[in-house]
Amino acid sequence: MLSPKQMSRATIIGHKDILEQTVNSLHGINSFHIEDYNDEEQGLKIGKPFENADDVSNKLIKIRSISSFLGIKKAEVGKQNVESLFKELDTKLVELDDEVSKRTDKKNEIENNLKEHDTLSKELLPFSTIPLDLDQYRGYENLVVFSGVVKDDIELELSSITKSYELFSDPKSGTIVLFVLKEHADAVSDILPDFAFRELRVPEISGIPAELLKKLEQDIVNSQNNIESLNAEIESLRTKYSDFILASDELLSIEAQKAEAPLRIATSEQTFVIDGWVPNEDYDMLARTVEDATDGRAFISRTDVTKEEEAIVPIEYENPKISSPFEVIMDLYARPRYSEIDPTSLIFITFPLFYGMILGDIGYALILLGLAFGIKKWVKSDAIKPLMNILIYCQVSTLIFGVIYGEFLGFPLAGLETHGHYIPGLIAGFETINLFVSPFGNEMVTYPIHRTHLVMTMIVVTALVGVIHINIGYLLGFINERRKHGVAAAMLEKGSWFIIEIGLLLSALGYAGIIPTAIGIIVFLVGFVMLLKGEGIKGPIELPSLLSNSLSYTRIIAVGLSSIYIASTVNQIAFDMIMPDSFGPMTIFAIVIFIFGHALNTILSIIAPGLHALRLQYVEFFTKFYEGGGRKYNPFGYIRKYTEE
Numbered sequence: 056m057l058s059p060k061q062m063s064r065a066t067i068i069g070h071k072d073i074l075e076q077t078v079n080s081l082h083g084i085n086s087f088h089i090e091d092y093n094d095e096e097q098g099l100k101i102g103k104p105f106e107n108a109d110d111v112s113n114k115l116i117k118i119r120s121i122s123s124f125l126g127i128k129k130a131e132v133g134k135q136n137v138e139s140l141f142k143e144l145d146t147k148l149v150e151l152d153d154e155v156s157k158r159t160d161k162k163n164e165i166e167n168n169l170k171e172h173d174t175l176s177k178e179l180l181p182f183s184t185i186p187l188d189l190d191q192y193r194g195y196e197n198l199v200v201f202s203g204v205v206k207d208d209i210e211l212e213l214s215s216i217t218k219s220y221e222l223f224s225d226p227k228s229g230t231i232v233l234f235v236l237k238e239h240a241d242a243v244s245d246i247l248p249d250f251a252f253r254e255l256r257v258p259e260i261s262g263i264p265a266e267l268l269k270k271l272e273q274d275i276v277n278s279q280n281n282i283e284s285l286n287a288e289i290e291s292l293r294t295k296y297s298d299f300i301l302a303s304d305e306l307l308s309i310e311a312q313k314a315e316a317p318l319r320i321a322t323s324e325q326t327f328v329i330d331g332w333v334p335n336e337d338y339d340m341l342a343r344t345v346e347d348a349t350d351g352r353a354f355i356s357r358t359d360v361t362k363e364e365e366a367i368v369p370i371e372y373e374n375p376k377i378s379s380p381f382e383v384i385m386d387l388y389a390r391p392r393y394s395e396i397d398p399t400s401l402i403f404i405t406f407p408l409f410y411g412m413i414l415g416d417i418g419y420a421l422i423l424l425g426l427a428f429g430i431k432k433w434v435k436s437d438a439i440k441p442l443m444n445i446l447i448y449c450q451v452s453t454l455i456f457g458v459i460y461g462e463f464l465g466f467p468l469a470g471l472e473t474h475g476h477y478i479p480g481l482i483a484g485f486e487t488i489n490l491f492v493s494p495f496g497n498e499m500v501t502y503p504i505h506r507t508h509l510v511m512t513m514i515v516v517t518a519l520v521g522v523i524h525i526n527i528g529y530l531l532g533f534i535n536e537r538r539k540h541g542v543a544a545a546m547l548e549k550g551s552w553f554i555i556e557i558g559l560l561l562s563a564l565g566y567a568g569i570i571p572t573a574i575g576i577i578v579f580l581v582g583f584v585m586l587l588k589g590e591g592i593k594g595p596i597e598l599p600s601l602l603s604n605s606l607s608y609t610r611i612i613a614v615g616l617s618s619i620y621i622a623s624t625v626n627q628i629a630f631d632m633i634m635p636d637s638f639g640p641m642t643i644f645a646i647v648i649f650i651f652g653h654a655l656n657t658i659l660s661i662i663a664p665g666l667h668a669l670r671l672q673y674v675e676f677f678t679k680f681y682e683g684g685g686r687k688y689n690p691f692g693y694i695r696k697y698t699e700e
Contacts, residue, residue, distance in 0.1 A: 057396050059685070060334050060371040061358060067279055067329040067345060069353035074327050075105060078316045080348035081329070082309070085692025086337040088369045090330045092321040102317030111314050114148060115307040121155050122300050125293045131435065134699040135302040144303060158292075162285050169278050176271050181255050182264040182415070185232050189264065192232065199240040201233040202257055205250040209233075212249070216242045278523050302697040309693045316691065318533045332688070360393065368393040370685035378403035380441035388673055389683025390398075394538050396531050398681065402672055403448070405524060409668035411452025412517070413615045415506070416622070418464035418653075419660045420453035449665070461487075461503025464653055466624025469503050506615060513612040521608025521675065525601075528679030529553060535680055547589025549680075554582030556601070604621060604675045610667050617658060625652030669698040 065087065081087045094101050181204065182189075192200050206229060213220060213233070220243075221234040235243050260267065264582060320329040333341050342355050361366055370390045372382050378400045391397045414420070423446060431443040461468040463481055470480040471487045480486070490500045496511030506513055529552045536545035558579025565572030586594035629649035632641045677683075 057398070057400060058373065059391055059393060059395075059397055060336075060369050060373040060688070062332045062371075062393070062688075063335050063338050064358045064360065065331060065333050065338065065341065065365065066356045066358075068356075069327060069349060071325060071327055072101070073324060073349045073352050074317065074320075074322075075313075077327075077345060077353055078313050080123055080344045082313055082316075082692050084340060084344050085694065086333055086690050087692075088332040089316070089319050089342055089691045090332065091319045092320075092330070099321040099323055099328065102320045102322040105314045106316055107310070108314035110273075111307055111310045114144075115146065115304070115311055117152060118300060118303050118307060120373055122304060123153060124155055124159060125289060125296070127293060127297055127300050129301065129435070129696075130297070131695060132298050132301060134695070134697055135298065137306060137698050137700045140299075140302055140698060144306070147299060148303070151292075151299070154292055158285055158288055162282065165278050165281050165285070169275060169282075172271050172275050172278070175258055175260075176268060176275075178256055178258045179268050179271070181225075181228060181230045182232070182257075183268050184228070184373055185223045185230065185264065186230060187223060189257060189267075190261045190263060193533065195234075197237050198234050198465075201231070201235070201243065201245075201247065201252075201254075202410065203231065203247075203252050203254040204229045205247070205252050209250050211244070211248050213243065215661045217244070219604065245265070274590055281346045281658055291334075298697075299452075299456060305693070305695060305697045309695075309698075312691070312693060316330070324608070334371065365393040366684075369688035371688035372397060372399060375400045375402075380405065380444035383441045383445070384669065384672070386687075388677065388681075390685035390687060392682060392685045394686075395535055395682060396680070398531065401527070401531075405676070406445075406668050406672060407448045407452035408566075408662045409671055410449040411454075411456040412520075412611050413664040414449075414453045414618060414660050414668060415456035415460040415615060415620070416462045416464065416660075417457035417468075418462075418466075419618075419657055420450045420457050422657055423453070424450040427484075446661070449668075457505055458647050459502075459531050460506055462619065465619060471505060473508060491543060503536070506612065507619060510612065510616070514609050517608045517611040518605050520611070521605040521671075524608070524671070524676055525604055525679060526553070527555070528676045528681075530680075532680030544589065547585050548594075549589075551582045551585035551589055551594070552601070554585060555579055555598070556582075558582050576591070607675055608671060610671075614663050614667050618656065618663070621656045621659070622653065625649060625656065628652070 067077060067081075067461070068451060081089075092099070092101055100632055153433065172538055177316075182202075192202060208226075209231070217239040220237050223232040224230065233243070317327075321330070342357075343351050344627060345355060370393060372379065372385075372390075374382065374397070381399050381402045384406065385391070385399050386398070386400055427443045427446040427450065431440060431447075457463070461480070467478060467480045468482050469485045469487045471478045487505065488502045490502060492498070493500050493509065493512040495515045498509050498512050500509065500512065529549050533545045533549040536548050558577075558581070559574050560575070561570060562572060564570050564576030565575045583595065590597075625648065629652070630647045632645035632648065
């Protein structure tokens with residue numbers, strides 16, 4: 056549970072004429088991690104893909120292209136038989152490709168026409184109020200045509216140049232079409248800039264613009280109707296072929312994996328060598344499957360992992376199902392090395408614990424529980440599911456601490472009297488019970504625990520939680536170091552921290568006059584020398600981090616108080632708006648403020664506790680024992696969802 060799955064190195068050797076059977080058998084068991092051949096050893100080279108590789112790749116590209124066009128999404132559907140699917144694959148793929156190609160070509164043609172119509176409509180629109188056929192704008196030897204937009208009336212200025220002109224204009228848009236004799240064209244050109252003239256392109260078609268626009272609008276409507284009809288046909292194809300496409304994609308993906316497997320394998324003219332890793336528990340199944348598939352013609356050897364190989368062994372987690380979602384958190388940081396302790400199961404305890412200690416509110420816990428279950432139900436994603444499980448665990452912890460703290464959306468559940476002022480609770484008759492006076496800050500410890508009245512006590516408690524968590528890290532570091540370099544090295548590098556802490560504790564007792572101060576100083580110096588010998592100068596430099604890391608855990612109370620104060624402020628603003636006029640016109644606005652404020656704080660209640668709980672794992676905890684850097688175990692195979700053999 057605290058170690059990755061134990062692996063063995065396996066080597067499979069055989070004649071090339073049984074390579075395909077061997078690859079198929081390895082793919083079927085989905086537990087053999089192939090170590091890619093790097094083409095360094097003399098006499099061996101990377102193999103060539105099987106003969107069907109090109110055909111499979113082409114079909115896979117085609118099916119994925121069709122899938123993309125139809126908008127096929129992964130869904131839970133019935134599984135199809137591989138043999139039956141193989142029989143109908145070619146015929147059905149040709150049929151489907153033909154159906155899709157027709158609609159693709161037709162849709163592209165209509166969409167291109169729509170773009171052309173849209174461009175032409177924009178060009179015609181300025182001329183729509185000019186009652187001239189577009190043919191009349193061109194083809195003259197002695198006339199020059201100016202078409203464009205002006206800001207002011209140009210007729211007065213124009214008449215001072217020549218009386219021989221014809222002007223068509225739209226005062227509203229400023230569009231003009233001006234016909235003048237060629238000999239006056241230069242003079243007219245000179246005055247047009249004074250009126251901010253902007254030339255318009257005249258479309259190279261015939262007809263009156265207003266009539267052409269009307270026809271274009273109808274054509275656009277018809278094209279849009281045709282696209283809608285095509286979309287309905289595409290939707291029908293999606294419904295009809297969805298199961299086939301999903302199953303075919305999976306089938307062809309599997310065949311492509313198999314066909315390209317020789318590119319990862321060492322071969323000679325007659326033989327092949329497959330090198331890789333298999334979990335110890337699966338080795339017998341691997342050997343039996345390969346022998347059955349090749350009639351005993353393949354030779355399989357097994358070797359245990361050596362010290363030199365530990366850095367390259369692929370890592371597969373081995374955690375109980377309940378804690379496996381937290382492997383996501385491990386992967387965000389780094390997978391453990393083969394000889395390291397896997398802290399996933401520890402994070403399963405401490406991450407929700409810190410999260411719940413920070414948030415600790417029944418109301419927010421219930422809201423986020425509902426959100427997590429809803430997303431888990433409606434979002435079918437393998438990536439989302441573990442994140443929602445983590446959120447559920449955290450909200451269970453939050454719910455427990457919410458009961459301990461007696462908080463619901465920032466409201467106290469129990470009545471509390473403080474400094475002569477009584478604060479009523481949400482539950483009538485539920486009163487705060489005084490338990491004992493805290494030795495830290497002379498604060499009264501109560502049930503429920505009101506965090507805002509136990510700040511100093513909570514600071515000390517969270518710091519002590521940090522000390523315990525950090526020392527668990529040192530203990531795990533001791534175990535890791537003992538595995539790597541023996542007990543002596545573990546005592547010097549990690550055990551020295553325990554001795555230093557004991558020395559500090561004894562020194563504190565000496566300062567209090569309980570024991571002689573010299574005892575603590577001697578123990579501390581012994582630990583200091585051990586640390587210096589074990590880690591060199593780096594160890595003493597890190598001594599101050601022992602205090603800073605422990606104090607870092609006080610963020611648990613600090614971030615928790617910020618959430619309480621935000622919730623309390625929202626509550627106070629909302630109720631202050633209601634109380635003066637006893638549920639008058641401001642009530643609706645107050646409700647909006649209440650909902651919006653708590654919705655915002657709910658979002659913050661996911662982010663802030665999560666980030667700070669994560670930081671306490673990565674920075675304060677992992678640095679005491681964890682190195683990481685393991686490779687992901689990636690077995691050669693495929694988890695089938697849409698096909699079955």
